[in-house]
Amino acid sequence: MSSDPEAASVTPLLAVTGLCSGYGPVRAVEQLDLHVMPGERVALVGGNGAGKSTLLHTLSGLHPARAGTIRIAGQDSTRWPAHRIVAAGLCQVPEGRQVFAPLSVEDNLRLGAYSRRDTEGVRRDLEQVYTLFPILAERRQQRAGTLSGGQQQMLAMGRALLGRPRLLLLDEPSMGLAPLLVEEIFRVIVALNEQQGVGILLVEQNARAALAIAARGYVMENGRIVKTAPAAQLLADDAVRRAYLGG
Amino acid sequence: MAGFYLFAAAVLLLPWLGIDPYFITVVGVAAGLHIILAVGLNLLMGYAGQISLGHAAFFAIGAYASAILTTRYAWPGLLALAAGLVLAGSIAWLLARPILRLHGHYLAMATLGFGVIAHVIMVQASGWTGGPDGLGGIPPLNLFGWVVDSDTRWYAVMAAATLLALWLSLNIIDSRIGRALRAVRGSEFAAQIMGIDTARAKTQVFVVSALFAAFAGSLFAHQQSFVSPDSFNLAISVELVTMVVIGGMASTFGAAFGAIALTLLREGLVVFEDYEMLIHGALLMVVMIILPQGLFVGIGQGLRRVLALVLSRQP
Numbered sequence: 001m002s003s004d005p006e007a008a009s010v011t012p013l014l015a016v017t018g019l020c021s022g023y024g025p026v027r028a029v030e031q032l033d034l035h036v037m038p039g040e041r042v043a044l045v046g047g048n049g050a051g052k053s054t055l056l057h058t059l060s061g062l063h064p065a066r067a068g069t070i071r072i073a074g075q076d077s078t079r080w081p082a083h084r085i086v087a088a089g090l091c092q093v094p095e096g097r098q099v100f101a102p103l104s105v106e107d108n109l110r111l112g113a114y115s116r117r118d119t120e121g122v123r124r125d126l127e128q129v130y131t132l133f134p135i136l137a138e139r140r141q142q143r144a145g146t147l148s149g150g151q152q153q154m155l156a157m158g159r160a161l162l163g164r165p166r167l168l169l170l171d172e173p174s175m176g177l178a179p180l181l182v183e184e185i186f187r188v189i190v191a192l193n194e195q196q197g198v199g200i201l202l203v204e205q206n207a208r209a210a211l212a213i214a215a216r217g218y219v220m221e222n223g224r225i226v227k228t229a230p231a232a233q234l235l236a237d238d239a240v241r242r243a244y245l246g247g
Numbered sequence: 248m249a250g251f252y253l254f255a256a257a258v259l260l261l262p263w264l265g266i267d268p269y270f271i272t273v274v275g276v277a278a279g280l281h282i283i284l285a286v287g288l289n290l291l292m293g294y295a296g297q298i299s300l301g302h303a304a305f306f307a308i309g310a311y312a313s314a315i316l317t318t319r320y321a322w323p324g325l326l327a328l329a330a331g332l333v334l335a336g337s338i339a340w341l342l343a344r345p346i347l348r349l350h351g352h353y354l355a356m357a358t359l360g361f362g363v364i365a366h367v368i369m370v371q372a373s374g375w376t377g378g379p380d381g382l383g384g385i386p387p388l389n390l391f392g393w394v395v396d397s398d399t400r401w402y403a404v405m406a407a408a409t410l411l412a413l414w415l416s417l418n419i420i421d422s423r424i425g426r427a428l429r430a431v432r433g434s435e436f437a438a439q440i441m442g443i444d445t446a447r448a449k450t451q452v453f454v455v456s457a458l459f460a461a462f463a464g465s466l467f468a469h470q471q472s473f474v475s476p477d478s479f480n481l482a483i484s485v486e487l488v489t490m491v492v493i494g495g496m497a498s499t500f501g502a503a504f505g506a507i508a509l510t511l512l513r514e515g516l517v518v519f520e521d522y523e524m525l526i527h528g529a530l531l532m533v534v535m536i537i538l539p540q541g542l543f544v545g546i547g548q549g550l551r552r553v554l555a556l557v558l559s560r561q562p
Contacts, residue, residue, distance in 0.1 A: 060439075100430055114423065
């Protein structure tokens with residue numbers, strides 16, 4: 001798969017150029033360029049406060065961009081409201097899961113399909129999510145707030161999948177989870193990508209795990225992309241190893 | 248829907264239980280009005296998590312639309328009712344976008360302001376509204392030739408209207424829009440990530456809530472045959488909020504229960520005369536301290552706990 005949008009004839013699923021975003025005097029994202037090709041698996045790694053979450057919020061239309069452009073499959077989506085971006089196939093699994101605690105597992109999943117009108121397709125996708133995460137099927141009538149952290153992460157992912165994404169934005173899915181669960185979650189991310197062709201933009205502090213499953217990676221520092229390369233190359237990079245992989 | 252049929256059965260049976268007819272008609276009709284208002288407000292407060300301290304204004308819009316159009320312009324009652332709905336819905340729609348961007352205390356303040364402005368208009372625009380003296384001589388409601396001119400008939404009309412409001416509320420909550428509203432209440436941020444146009448969802452529920460209130464207002468005007476600003480002041484708005492909270496937020500039957508409880512309480516406390524408000528306030532405080540989740544929801548949970556305890560004691 002090509003990593004250079006200029007050279008490829010395929011339109012990138014997501015293309016970000018010169019993006020700036022921030023809060024008041026804080027410039028959280030500065031002149032950022034990034035792209036994801038259809039069906040590609042991309043990791044974005046960086047430390048605390050690098051601007052990763054602000055970037056995702058800006059991509060999803062939850063926070064306004066100050067400058068630059070965001071294109072979804074070639075269409076300029078920079079000023080689109082959040083619901084239009086979801087309808088265009090960009091779905092986010094937010095940091096800290098953000099499941100609707102008082103609602104049942106099934107209602108949470110159905111909310112993920114809010115922008116869709118094809119009842120039959122939603123029913124099929126619901127079954128598919130239950131196959132992917134059998135634990136959610138077992139607890140479908142249970143309140144989401146009673147699930148464990150790992151189960152909530154699965155629910156948040158299932159919920160995003162019901163939006164029928166072309167690109168899934170995952171914000172720190174490994175946060176607060178036991179290593180075994182992180183493995184499980186990442187296994188599902190790979191499966192989604194390989195079996196359904198869903199593009200993945202995985203944003204992680206856990207750089208090793210993220211780069212291990214990605215084809216390509218970006219390293220973000222102080223709101224900027226400081227390095228981009230195939231993931232294997234980043235894993236071997238001395239500077240990256242020192243900064244993010246513990247030597 | 249089991250609760251709905253149970254409620255419908257109770258409404259139908261009530262007149263045959265041999266209770267004092269004054270009680271059934273006067274208190275029953277007042278309770279019905281309050282149920283429509285509280286159930287509508289609960290959609291906004293309980294489900295969407297947005298407070299309104301100016302809901303009496305929409306109640307007033309319905310009432311004054313019916314009063315003015317039927318007395319001054321001789322409109323048929325149902326047409327005036329429809330006009331009241333259109334007017335209240337339009338005003339709610341215009342207000343919703345700017346007002347519902349606010350949260351918490353700020354939203355409370357803005358809706359409070361709206362209620363106060365509406366009240367000032369009722370008092371000052373005396374050319375239309377009759378000012379502080381109000382507007383009398385509102386003809387009885389004529390439903391396709393059937394004139395609602397007796398207490399018994401009003402009981403029937405109010406019973407039907409109340410059941411309609413409950414049925415609508417239950418269906419709205421159970422729909423796609425209902426799920427969106429609960430999501431907005433849970434977390435507006437997460438709701439946006441789901442692709443919910445939160446501004447639109449909040450606008451819709453605000454309009455629906457206003458329509459419920461205006462509908463109740465029109466019925467109220469015909470039933471009383473007289474309207475004055477006193478029926479729509481800040482205290483009424485606060486009382487409506489109290490009904491929703493005391494019954495149990497985010498529960499249609501909770502709101503209905505709260506409406507009935509407060510109607511009965513007001514009636515029952517009349518004997519205390521000057522001390523009525525004092526006891527009223529004290530009771531509300533006690534309920535909120537003991538059952539913060541609301542009477543209806545709290546009593547339900549309590550019964551379930553007692554039941555579980557009894558069952559577990561058995562060998």
